[in-house]
Amino acid sequence: MILIVDDRPENILPLKKILELHNFLVDTAESGEEALKKVLKTNYAVIILDVQMPGMDGFEVANAIAGFSKSKDTSIIFLSAVNTEKKFITRGYTSGGVDYLTKPVDPDILVLKVKTLYRLYRQQQELRETQLSLQKEIEVRKQAQEEIAGRMQELRLVMSSLPQMAFTIAPDGQIEYVNEHWFRYSTDPTTFPQTHPDDDVCDEWPVYLKSGIEFTREVRLKELETGNYRYHLLRILPVKQQNALVRWVGTYTDIHPQKQAAELLEQEVELRTKELLIKNLELERSNHELQQFTWVVSHDLKEPLRKIQILNDLVKEQFLSDIPEAVSYLDRSINSSARMSSLINDLLAYSQLSTPAAFQSTDLNGILNEILSDFDELLSKKNAIITVDSLPTIDTIPGRIRQVFQNLISNALKFSKKDVPPMISITSERIKDKRIDSEPASDGDFYRIIVSDNGIGFDERFIDRIFVIFQRLTNRTSYEGTGIGLAIAKKNIDRHNGIISARSQIDKGSQFILILPARQNNEIE
Structure with a gap:
């Protein structure tokens, strides 16, 4: 199907x-x-x-x-x-x-x-069905051998029909019987076939013979006709009656094709591994070149935008201040330039997220105080009320964790309700596991930090879209933004081996939940 x-x-x-x-x-x-x-x-x-x-x-x-x-x-x-x-x-x-x-x-x-x-x-x-069938056939053969252990003639008839080299050994270690396949590898029915010098089992077999336990080894036997060594699986099993050893039954099973296939597979895996390493190096080089390209392009685009904004302001103030329609068009041009500049800045910030950086112990309270100081004018303008719990000191990349909180607070202010003062709450608690709903634990390895607001909210059906670059749930004319802020936040949280999620209802505000490890490995990210 x-x-x-x-x-x-x-x-x-x-x-x-x-x-x-x-x-x-x-x-x-x-x-x-x-x-x-x-x-x-x-x-x-x-x-x-x-x-x-x-x-x-x-x-x-x-x-x-x-x-x-x-x-x-x-x-x-x-x-x-x-x-x-x-x-x-x-x-x-x-x-x-x-x-x-x-x-x-x-x-x-x-x-x-x-x-x-x-x-x-x-x-x-x-x-697979054939393999199961073969496995069942082997089990049947084993049962048959056990049932006729005391009847040597019947055992020989069975062994002569086997596709493998088969033989029996007396309790004293002397070979009693061999089937016709034996003579492909040995001319003497009382002497084991010649093995490869590296596979000699002469020193091991006497120990198992004395102990009366199964002996299994992979060996290479020299084929008389060709002089080539072929892989075989040697198994010698004890046959007992009432716990008394009566004889040994052994087989050599030709596994040469399987061994060749395994060796070929190992070579293929090694080749593919080398190819992947080369591809990874090429990918790293491409990513580095892309970062450089983004940086250069972003800076080259900023300069003409600044000139456009300055010139538009000059034209509006010096030549068209008394023409309302012209001023309106110029204001639109200026606003569009500002949005473009904001988009370039966000793209530049997003491209820099893959730049290696080291974790260090960070007091999140200090980070948050700096951010609130930067937003002081906007907070006053909107009469915003912010309540903040005592935040922990954890291992972070300070610049990147600052971006996370800055984007979340900026969104809470940006997407506030009209004529309603924004209320922003930031809480923190230590938790046991790396899960959004993990229970609190004073000795846990993670912290859960929640940023809540009373803004316009969003439909939770679209929760996966909000962390994707350029995805917006509001129209551009009502609320400014580039659709990159939350994508930057998610990428930064991923770099911190954490989780970011959200809960929200339309017109009832939003909660953004961060799960961050208390300690990180001291490796460069």
């Missing part, structure tokens, strides 16, 4: 129809959570997974599915119309996807890929 996961029904329907035309059974899910519930109950050959979804995105769903043992043979194809950059494609593959397609998708190509992955899934299932 095929599972299609997309939060848009209009995207699911055409894919479902196309696959059903090719005789596939198709199931659908409209969210990551629904998909995970279905995966727990149903086996799917292929999952076609949309990347951009509210709640759990496609990458998070794929990571969760990878933890389900029953889905280890399921192939995941990512679809995305937005996240088409190399870093998202790379993330898709590292999340467990076998393919990453960008929309619009060629239906014929998609069907061919699904057919191929479906066929691979069926082959894996058949192989």
